[in-house]
Amino acid sequence: MQQDESFEVVDLSGKVIGTARRTELHRNPSLIHRVIHVLVFNLQGLLLLQKRSRNKDTSPGRWDTSVGGHVNISEDIRTAALRELQEELGIVGCTINFLYDYFFSNQMETELVSTFTCVHCGPFRISREEIDEVRFWSIDDIGVELNSGKFSDHFVEEFIRYGKVRGRR
Secondary structure, X not given: OOOOOEEEEEOOOOOEEEEEEHHHHOOOOOOXXXXXXXXXXXXXXXXXXXXXXXXXXXOOOOEEOOEEEEOOOOOOHHXXXXXXXXXXXXXXXXXXXXXXXXXXXXXXXXXXXXXXXXXXXXXXXXXXXXXXXXXXXXXHHHHXXXXXXXXXXHHHHHHHHHHHHHHOO
């Protein structure tokens, strides 16, 4: 991962309107950029979470979505999701299913998030640059701990959104 690589800036409809460096995107919430999340479940319905490396610039040491990453310039979201699965967890050949898109915004950035799911039970080959550890969690256990400060703000938003979608099924 290059520390100041460039990514596409999109408008509210997801149309590419330019590019900006990572440092700009993470300092200016008016610059919307695309990211993907993949929720990895096992056969028992437990959700794999990653504990972010303590060296990360955002949410170090907090539990986060199974996989998350920026979409590269000219890359489609499905390709980005498959690439990030391989880079972060060593998963290759897993069937992914699109769930939804949403905007995540805080005082530092705004992301157009595309979320996918897949089923994989391991083993995992984690990227030590990105991740300190991974662990499967029950949905109930996550719900009990959601506001404890253990999770990234990104994941809290993702989990709430996933719960709403899951509740409609």
